Amino acid sequence: MNTKINSAYIHIPFCKHICTYCDFNKYYIDTQPVDEYIDQLIKEIKSVPKQSMQTVFIGGGTPTALSIEQLKRLFKAIYEQFNGIEELTVEANPEELTDDKIECLKAHGVNRLSIGVQTFDAELLNVLGRAHSKDQAIQSVYKAKDVGIESISLDLMSELPNQSLDQLKSSLEIALNLPIDHISIYGLILEPQTMMYNAYRKSKLELPTETTIDEMDEMIESMMEQVQMKRYETSNFATSEEHQSKHNLTYWNNDYYYGFGAGAHGYVDGVRYSNINPVNHYIESIKKHHHARRDEHPVTLKEQYEEFMFLGLRKTEGVSRTEFERRYGVTLESIYEVPLNQLIYHQMIEVNPLNGDDIYLTKKGKRHANEVLSHFIIDDQD
Ligand SMILES: C[S@@+](CC[C@H](N)C(=O)[O-])C[C@H]1O[C@@H](n2cnc3c(N)ncnc32)[C@H](O)[C@@H]1O
Numbered sequence: 217m218n219t220k221i222n223s224a225y226i227h228i229p230f231c232k233h234i235c236t237y238c239d240f241n242k243y244y245i246d247t248q249p250v251d252e253y254i255d256q257l258i259k260e261i262k263s264v265p266k267q268s269m270q271t272v273f274i275g276g277g278t279p280t281a282l283s284i285e286q287l288k289r290l291f292k293a294i295y296e297q298f299n300g301i302e303e304l305t306v307e308a309n310p311e312e313l314t315d316d317k318i319e320c321l322k323a324h325g326v327n328r329l330s331i332g333v334q335t336f337d338a339e340l341l342n343v344l345g346r347a348h349s350k351d352q353a354i355q356s357v358y359k360a361k362d363v364g365i366e367s368i369s370l371d372l373m374s375e376l377p378n379q380s381l382d383q384l385k386s387s388l389e390i391a392l393n394l395p396i397d398h399i400s401i402y403g404l405i406l407e408p409q410t411m412m413y414n415a416y417r418k419s420k421l422e423l424p425t426e427t428t429i430d431e432m433d434e435m436i437e438s439m440m441e442q443v444q445m446k447r448y449e450t451s452n453f454a455t456s457e458e459h460q461s462k463h464n465l466t467y468w469n470n471d472y473y474y475g476f477g478a479g480a481h482g483y484v485d486g487v488r489y490s491n492i493n494p495v496n497h498y499i500e501s502i503k504k505h506h507h508a509r510r511d512e513h514p515v516t517l518k519e520q521y522e523e524f525m526f527l528g529l530r531k532t533e534g535v536s537r538t539e540f541e542r543r544y545g546v547t548l549e550s551i552y553e554v555p556l557n558q559l560i561y562h563q564m565i566e567v568n569p570l571n572g573d574d575i576y577l578t579k580k581g582k583r584h585a586n587e588v589l590s591h592f593i594i595d596d597q598d
């Protein structure tokens with residue numbers, strides 16, 4: 217395992233409006249002590265040793281809901297603490313990407329913008345409770361390009377209530393005609409305690425059937441292939457390896473990362489931790505204890521093996537047997553001989569014939585991903 221920490225996630229739990237489907241840790245910004253939050257967030261960032269950091273990801277909530285002054289304070293702290301940042305990503309909502317905000321991001325070294333579009337369809341934007349229009353989404357990409365942000369990614373969603381194949385197709389077509397180099401496409405997860413969930417329970421909306429979901433997946437696959445947007449992870453596509461999200465690869469490679477901010481998660485020195493969610497409690501905790509950890513979980517060796525498989529098999533290239541042995545000093549076969557043989561026999565996984573090392577999900581394996589992954593859970597009695 218790479219024990220150096222190369223990545224940091226920073227959470228901004230504020231939004232200017234709340235979307236109907238969203239279950240992330242976020243609060244309506246107008247009622248929140250935002251400046252004080254930034255003060256304490258900076259304290260938390262400064263509580264770790266100064267060091268080089270390959271990737272920093274500012275996510276949310278909505279980082280672009282912050283004012284330019286607040287963003288500047290945050291960037292200043294990041295640069296005081298971390299040097300050599302190669303990939304600095306900010307999540308953005310289209311309607312908030314004003315000229316001065318984009319210029320501020322560019323001036324502070326942001327070289328990757330992840331814009332939350334979800335769909336270009338007016339009707340579906342409405343169902344999702346998004347605050348932007350199709351045109352605003354398109355313009356935000358061109359603005360980011362004009363100002364010189366190197367890498368632009370869009371978040372899109374599929375499997376939406378009443379979303380037709382045509383609606384998904386036309387959103388993908390619009391996206392693929394924009395100057396972007398990365399797309400994340402997330403199938404909707406209907407989360408309890410969201411407005412959408414309540415509407416669903418009252419039978420006010422209908423979700424796509426399994427057949428439609430399969431058709432959507434196939435359409436995504438073939439449209440992406442046509443424009444050579446290569447799927448490198450279950451939900452993520454990039455024009456080239458250079459444009460893959462280095463930050464997110466940290467998660468899938470099961471490497472260490474810091475998580476800063478309310479509700480953020482981190483993984484450091486063999487311990488997974490999560491921070492307190494509510495903003496006021498987070499602020500109080502940092503003030504009193506100089507940290508805001510809600511819980512810490514030392515990851516056992518058995519869990520590390522499982523996570524290596526679960527996270528790694530999300531990647532198209534799969535998991536490397538050599539890497540497993542390098543990290544844990546035992547062969548992958550010695551831990552997982554039976555499931556590997558069974559899954560290869562049933563054509564759910566295969567060994568990369570080009571290097572004889574990587575093991576990845578086959579097309580069939582992807583369709584039954586949950587079942588495949590369950591084979592890598594190690595029974596405590598073993
Ligand atoms: C939590 S948002 C944060 C960034 C920004 N505020 C935005 O709305 O794009 C990050 C992404 O998570 C995805 N997302 C949020 N809730 C989801 C859900 N219930 N199911 C699937 N994807 C979801 C959306 O695609 C969204 O762009």
Ligand code: SF4
Binds near residue numbers: 234240242332
């Ligand atoms: S999807 Fe983004 S903008 Fe919408 S509520 Fe969630 S974090 Fe906020």
